[in-house]
Amino acid sequence: MRMTRLSNLTTSLLLFFLWLPDSQIFCKFVDWCVWDPCRSCLRRTRRDIFLAALVLGLLYLASTRTHGWPSVDHRRDSSAYAAIESHADTRVHQTLSAATSRSEIASTPTSLSNATTVCTHFVFRPSDPSTTKAAIDCFRARPIRVVRLFATDPQTTTLLSHKTARGFEMNLNRHRINITFPVDWHMNPFKDRSWRMWLHSLKDMIGPSLRAYEMHPENPSYLLLAKAFAMDWCGKFGHTRPTRWASLPPPWVGTAAFATREYIWYDMAVSSRAVLLMGLLHFGAHAGPEIMSEHEFAELATCQREQALFLAAQDTYFWTNHGLFADTALFLVSQSMPWIHPDGSNWTDVAAVRFAKNVGNLIDTASGVHKEHSVSYQGAMINLIALTDQLGLLNRTALGSDILVRMRQALGWMLTPDDAQPVPFVGDTSLEEFLNVAKPQHEDGLAPQSFPPVGLAIVKQLSTQSHLFMTAWFYSCTHKHADELSFVLTEFGRQLIVDPGKFAHVNTDPNRMYALSPQAHNGVTVDKSPYTACREFGKPYGSAIRLATTHDGFTIFAGDNPLLATHQRVHHTRILVYKPSKLLVVIDHLEPNDTETMHSYTRRFHYAENVALVKDANTSKSYNAYFGPKGDGADPELAAKVEDWSRTANQTRLSLVKARVKPALQGWIYPLLRKRVPAYVSEQTTPARGSIILVTAMKIARPAGLDRSPDPLPSAKLLKPVTWQRNIIGTPFYNIELQLDGIPFRMKVKP
Incomplete structure (x- = not known):
């Protein structure tokens, strides 16, 4: 020195x-x-x-000379814009033949070990052309293959031309927008933070082009548009990587964390970008200098190094599902581009160690349940873990591929036997996010006893396509709804009771606030419960499911609501007594600390969009649910009859609500992102002082196509009011006596 x-x-x-x-x-x-x-x-x-x-x-x-970020003059057109003007359609077609032959030669499969040997004898330096050439040779030694970390929107493939320089339309996170160069990376036309994150992820800007080139390597011009987007983003933001934003407290403005508020360096966006830039560099090396020059390759590789450094840093890592995506992306970069940084080959171990620890925190290895409160994310994690299994990352951990088997089995329990739509909208779930998830086999009977400790209770009867799914779980605020003791119900292959779904990650939107609230779920609220953000819920309690068992052909679930006890000082225990395809009895025991104060308790059942509710003409204590073409269609078919079996039934006010906007949203579900669909909800409101037991019974009607008696409803009633008491050691238990189809049943339930 x-x-x-x-x-x-x-x-x-x-x-x-x-x-x-x-x-x-x-x-x-x-x-x-x-x-x-x-x-x-x-x-x-x-x-x-x-x-x-x-x-x-x-x-x-x-x-x-030490390597650094190539200077970018923002006062003139960058190479991205120059590429648009110089690569007109005529220029593209002139270069096809040379680039095609090069791609055919380079796409010959080569073993990973040989390719890795080529890639580990040098470190990329933008100032050294020889390292750029070595990196290109390294990529050309690998076969053409796209690795998809995130699904892309369907796109009309656009070739780079003079027309695209003037603007064109494309899909970005399920929205059709007009794009022009230079791109306005700060646009937010839909006031949606998820949309902004996916904008900076480049998944819908680069992903379709890579897919098109993978399918048609004889036409490398598909890569030009992807290159233009990448050069534009990297020229503006590639050198702005924050280093500690995950550990910085507010205020954000004026700190290194501020860039993440624009979602420029949001961790999921970086994971997506890193994989896409890797693919673009790989394919650009195959396509040749007519499509991607050595100078452009060096600029994009330098930008890629910044993405990798962000993913490798501990202070920009989150121990959520985001971290799993970051580890997968870092592993891919380390395996395919170990030359990108002196520590590049070591990042494989960094990714494997973090990945194993994070999976252990997020996924219950006994049941295979992903503990982020949503059916959609159970499917997303299955796809991600399956990808890591294919890439070899999972094999570097002690988890083993058996965890995939258990996760798929858990998803099989969660999915409903609804032939038309098997996805229950539990937590942050939407149909679009489930399109790319392979549907597992349905399970029959009571879910394994490993489920209640996670916060789930599930039973299926495949002979009648019946499914009951109850939740009471809280591990973090990640995708958490106030859905304590809520449940969804499917009978004869048709969803009857549903949860609201996701809407979108726009926490200030009234629809999102409603979807997260207890009023949007099938539980009990006390008085006028205001919307409460998850960060105010308090310490996560894990699981509040206390019992999941069977007795005399009935399935019995029980749990309590820790949030209600913490915030409103009311202890709530719920018991579900369920005979598939015949009867569901919902027992709610509410016991306030203050026995003198008058409280108002509201039970809500939310119904699928094709279900209509009609009050019983003979009594104000019950109503009927009908299946119709659109909920209110002609020739409705009886689905169920709901009755109030409480002692206080005469004091209960029944309301059937649909598509209400004021004074507060009610009667809406969100099966698709950002799409509000009207659906009926029943509200049973009961005033009471002190301890009260509320009993709601749903008699399930058999469909017209099945053999049945003249009355499609089963005969059911309570023989005695439900009572409760404590044993010698203070544990409460409930006495339930009911009659179903003339047969009496007596149960003593101890949650």
């Missing part, structure tokens, strides 16, 4: 003295240090010495 600095100093001093226009200082230097006869010779050869020193100095500086 000292010799290097000395050499650098000597060269600089020599250049300084030789460069002076006035040679007097040089002559004095020569007079002082050189024997007199040689002075005239040295003066005559001063210019020769200067030229030699200049050449040596430049060579030295070129060989020792």
